[in-house]
Amino acid sequence: MTETEPATPPEPAEVVAVFGGSFNPPHIGHVLMAVIVLSTCAVDRVLVIPTYSHPFAKQLAPFDDRVRMMELAMAGVARVEISRIEEALGGESRTLRTLEHLHAEHPSWKLRLVMGADLLAESPKWYAFDKIAALAPPIVLGRVGFDIPGAPPPVLPAISSTEIRAIVARGAWAELEPLVPRAVVEHIRAHALYTS
Numbered sequence: 001m002t003e004t005e006p007a008t009p010p011e012p013a014e015v016v017a018v019f020g021g022s023f024n025p026p027h028i029g030h031v032l033m034a035v036i037v038l039s040t041c042a043v044d045r046v047l048v049i050p051t052y053s054h055p056f057a058k059q060l061a062p063f064d065d066r067v068r069m070m071e072l073a074m075a076g077v078a079r080v081e082i083s084r085i086e087e088a089l090g091g092e093s094r095t096l097r098t099l100e101h102l103h104a105e106h107p108s109w110k111l112r113l114v115m116g117a118d119l120l121a122e123s124p125k126w127y128a129f130d131k132i133a134a135l136a137p138p139i140v141l142g143r144v145g146f147d148i149p150g151a152p153p154p155v156l157p158a159i160s161s162t163e164i165r166a167i168v169a170r171g172a173w174a175e176l177e178p179l180v181p182r183a184v185v186e187h188i189r190a191h192a193l194y195t196s
Contacts, residue, residue: 015042018102018136019114020049020086020095022161024060025188026073027180029116029159033141034080036155037114041139045079046114047102051093052086061193063087072183096128099135111136117143117151168194 017037023030034046050066060066067082074080086093089101099111113136115123120140123129142154159179167175168188176185188194 013108013110014044015110015112016102016106017041017043017046017112017114017139018049018099019046020051020093020098022051022058022060023048023066023070023073024058024161025066025164025180025193026069026184027159027161027164028178029143029156030070031073031077031181032156033114033116034074034077036141037139038077038079041112043112043139045081047081047083048074049083049085049098052089053092065187065191065193069184069187072187073181075183094127096132096135099132103135113138115140116156117141117146117148117154120151121146121148165194169196 019030019034019037021030034048037043037046048070050063050070051060052063067084070082074082085101086098089097095113099113102109102111113132115138117140120138126132140151141156142148142152143156144154144158146154164176164180167179173185173189180188
């Protein structure tokens, strides 16, 4: 009777938190979301996915600028990767399509979708949100100013990219210091983004 090699246990699934958004521009609320998820949830890394083409025809800064700003914003945060997957997929960005593609390309990944409570409130308007939630069960983070039934207590400040763009448009650069990573502000100024 020969001894057989013991079976190698399967590799545990990598848990990847998918954090998508326009990031137009990114601000400290976005950085905090990644840090909070990495430090409080059982995830291995955060995959940040800037929207390529907004499904509601929302005007966005050029995709390359938004990707670069996210790289700058997250430069000091370990286990965060910025993905250009929606550019590769082309066309309008749809969360379900992106998640299905990630699942097909990386079947060993266990996907989670990172959402602020403000987006949870809008989820009934999303295309096939039930399928999204089944494919990547949401991690919902509470946000100041959004008292949403079922959402956790607020951990995120009430900062929005809309507010940041308005501050830039009126040239109030000093107001951005506590709201936007310094390297992102430098990129906005160097490339004259959001000035009109």
